[in-house]
Amino acid sequence: AQSVTQLDSQVPVFEEAPVELRCNYSSSVSVYLFWYVQYPNQGLQLLLKYLSGSTLVKGINGFEAEFNKSQTSFHLRKPSVHISDTAEYFCAVSDYTNAGKSTFGDGTTLTVKP
């Protein structure tokens, strides 16, 4: 069975500071990993995903994530955040044993302060 743990429920940070949102996963098979962002009163939209190949994945809005198989982690980073990055971020995993189903973490609320 898959599981996803987002290690921080809330991350406050000042504008232009770097940020890292942490995600660990558990699965008995090879996985595909995703980060989604949810702005207030909206659905989720994809930031980036890891399918295979290079472990460093670049996404939209300057975000990137690194897949670490030995540590079963997929942490999201941004070198300099903006006020507009304030949102909830979700890490998700899927695999071939449960096609059509994604398992999500509980979310991390990123608050960027001026």
Added chain:
Amino acid sequence: KAGVTQTPRYLIKTRGQQVTLSCSPISGHRSVSWYQQTPGQGLQFLFEYFSETQRNKGNFPGRFSGRQFSNSRSEMNVSTLELGDSALYLCASSPRREPGNTIYFGEGSWLTVV
């Protein structure tokens, strides 16, 4: 191309009633999945439909059901509503049932049970 459309966006129901939520996927997308989002619980997978057949189901009671029509549009129904069913219900679609596919979310239907 239009995104995933969910109706209604907001609704209030009384405990014991039933509710039907509708989802129109992105044109050409054949897989539709439903998630329940509540504060502190993240996104919980309800079920997934593909080619009018339920392919995957989460751990929800039988009061939660769904269906998919030949045009890929989907509905979910919750009978005998309980206060704990108050949540944001998100519909998502993707072109195929492959775990590496990006899933595209609608803005959700906010259900309040009083």
